[in-house]
Amino acid sequence: MVYPETFQAVGVVDYDDYHNPKRFEYKPQKFRDYDVDVKIEACGVCGSDIHAASGNWGRPYAPVAVGHEIIGTIVKIGPKAKSGLKIGDRVGIGAQCDCDSTCSACKDNTEQYCENSVGTYFGTYKESGLHTIGGNASHIRVNSKLAFKIPDDLETKYVAPLLCGGITGFSPLLKNNVKKGTKVGIIGIGGIGHMTILFAKALGAEVTAISRGRSKESDAKQLGADHYIATSEPESLKKAVRTLDLIVSTSNSFSQTTLTPVLKLLKASGTFSFITAPPEKEKMELIPMELISSGYGVQGSMIGSPKNIEYMLDFASKHKIKPWVETIEINEKNLGDAWKRMEDGDVHYRFTMVGYDKFFKNA
Ligand SMILES: [Zn+2]
Numbered sequence: 001m002v003y004p005e006t007f008q009a010v011g012v013v014d015y016d017d018y019h020n021p022k023r024f025e026y027k028p029q030k031f032r033d034y035d036v037d038v039k040i041e042a043c044g045v046c047g048s049d050i051h052a053a054s055g056n057w058g059r060p061y062a063p064v065a066v067g068h069e070i071i072g073t074i075v076k077i078g079p080k081a082k083s084g085l086k087i088g089d090r091v092g093i094g095a096q097c098d099c100d101s102t103c104s105a106c107k108d109n110t111e112q113y114c115e116n117s118v119g120t121y122f123g124t125y126k127e128s129g130l131h132t133i134g135g136n137a138s139h140i141r142v143n144s145k146l147a148f149k150i151p152d153d154l155e156t157k158y159v160a161p162l163l164c165g166g167i168t169g170f171s172p173l174l175k176n177n178v179k180k181g182t183k184v185g186i187i188g189i190g191g192i193g194h195m196t197i198l199f200a201k202a203l204g205a206e207v208t209a210i211s212r213g214r215s216k217e218s219d220a221k222q223l224g225a226d227h228y229i230a231t232s233e234p235e236s237l238k239k240a241v242r243t244l245d246l247i248v249s250t251s252n253s254f255s256q257t258t259l260t261p262v263l264k265l266l267k268a269s270g271t272f273s274f275i276t277a278p279p280e281k282e283k284m285e286l287i288p289m290e291l292i293s294s295g296y297g298v299q300g301s302m303i304g305s306p307k308n309i310e311y312m313l314d315f316a317s318k319h320k321i322k323p324w325v326e327t328i329e330i331n332e333k334n335l336g337d338a339w340k341r342m343e344d345g346d347v348h349y350r351f352t353m354v355g356y357d358k359f360f361k362n363a
Pocket residue numbers: 046047048049068095164165
């Protein structure tokens with residue numbers, strides 16, 4: 001069967017063999033009045049995809065395609081869809097594909113924290129019990145509230161990674177009112193980290209890139225970072241004590257460390273923001289006395305609200321935000337290789353899988 005009865009996908013069929021994704025097809029849930037169907041053109045590879053595919057977040061179900069930095073074209077639109085969208089529009093979809101629009105989080109315009117949020121993969125629709133599959137697929141069916149029109153001047157391969165990685169890094173900058181002259185530290189120069197540097201610079205911040213060693217230094221400078229700290233060098237840390245207003249951590253594991261040395265980089269009343277998800281059961285040490293004695297705040301932030309995603313796309317267009325992207329043609333082997341290269345850190349700094357039309361030509 002083909003669209004609209006079934007959607008074609010490629011992804012994890014067997015978690016024990018996740019480096020060898022396979023093609024499969026699935027039945028989407030019933031089309032609702034406010035949904036859109038999107039024919040997928042491209043999809044970025046987010047760190048979350050690797051956590052999900054490798055079983056770091058458990059093994060809730062298979063098959064699952066993963067992929068939540070989706071760009072495609074609207075091919076079907078419900079009568080109650082969000083205004084401003086029409087068939088043929090190029091839209092983006094990130095890590096969230098449904099929300100109830102009625103809970104307190106939704107009413108506060110923070111739909112990403114909706115009580116009934118459904119993830120683009122590893123999500124389950126309440127009404128049908130059906131699981132979401134993700135963006136490495138021929139099509140996706142989503143609540144139109146979570147489909148965003150892409151400004152014409154943003155090229156598909158560069159804008160795809162903004163739908164999850166980009167907004168994840170941009171949100172804590174907005175939440176903490178980063179503006180000209182704000183001193184922002186960004187831990188981790190990877191997929192999300194490099195985009196966070198680009199956004200922070202575009203907002204006018206003075207940016208300090210923070211990494212373990214020196215291997216990312218020249219890239220960080222090229223991305224626009226004003227300063228660089230290597231946390232493995234005590235002198236480098238010491239020189240920067242109490243210099244930052246905000247630290248955004250894009251590191252994906254803290255289990256082996258303590259926050260103490262990096263918290264010291266914050267000025268009094270500074271804020272530390274976690275934005276990337278570690279393995280499911282990870283815990284870390286936090287010493288309340290260190291927060292109290294300097295008035296520090298520690299916060300979490302996840303992806304972004306529809307309002308902020310729209311703002312980000314407009315901002316990216318105005319400021320010509322361009323992540324460092326390598327494009328890869330989508331197929332079983334290439335997707336598995338891309339995940340493996342992500343695990344090996346062999347990515348500078350985002351893959352966008354392309355050619356979905358060709359690969360799923362029979363869909
Ligand atoms: Zn993501």
